[in-house]
Amino acid sequence: MRYIALLRAINVGGNSTVKMAELRALGESLGFTGVATLLQSGNLIFEASEAATQALEARWEQAVAETFGVPAAFMIRTLPEWQALIDANPFMAEAKADPAHLLALACKQDIPQxxxxxxxxxxxxxxxxxxxxxxxxxxxxxxxxxxxxxTKLIERHLGTLVTGRNWNTVLNIRSMSGATPQRAS
Incomplete structure (x- = not known):
């Protein structure tokens, strides 16, 4: 199964620096295949035997902390979950007109209404x-x-960690992952 992983607060403002080539090598050393990154902000695609995303998140988080000495929160989604996020976007007009100002924020946990x-x-x-x-x-x-x-305000009110990507990056991750768009976006 192919997964999309988003790292929180990696390579932002000079903090928690992790080189993407080293992150890819770490993923391969963990036995994942098809490991690829997009940009320098912690966007990762990889393949693994089918497993619960929470177990994969914990495995990646522990490996990054041990290898690079930085805390890392991973938000991992399957390709169908990523496509569902794209398809459910209630701001499609804004996504087309100004994708840099629309963020999709992956949350560590479910968020109550x-x-x-x-x-x-x-x-x-x-x-x-x-x-x-x-x-x-x-x-x-x-x-x-x-x-x-x-992000701090969002996390405080939602009670969970989040990491955001602008709409251009969301679509680039989908393209890089090999997921097939199900509707125009």
Missing amino acids: AAVETLRAAITGPERIAAGERYLYAHYPDGIGRSKLT
Whole structure:
């Protein structure tokens, strides 16, 4: 089975630096095949015998901590889960018009609707959100850099770790993974 792994807070702002070539080599040493990376921000594709994503996350997290000495949170999804995230996007017009300002945030755990509502109430700017079981969509019409809808705020309200990718990266990961689009996006 092929998986998509997103690392949280890797190679951002000079912190928790992990070279992607070394990450690929680590994956191969763990027995995974077809290991590939996209960009320098912790986007990984790999193949493994069918296993629970939580067990794969724990295995990768332990290996990265032991090998590179940095804490790493992995959010792993199957290809069907990734395609479902793409297909369920409620902000398709925004994705087409300005994909850099639309984030898909993978969550470590399921998020209750009540937590999404408290997050929505905490938004003070023009940002809009929508959620699935283990992911959140966030549209930043005025840009992400100065927005008050930060990862820290999102995590505090949802009660779980998250890592975001802009819509261009979401689609590039799908393309790189070999998943077949099921509708125009």
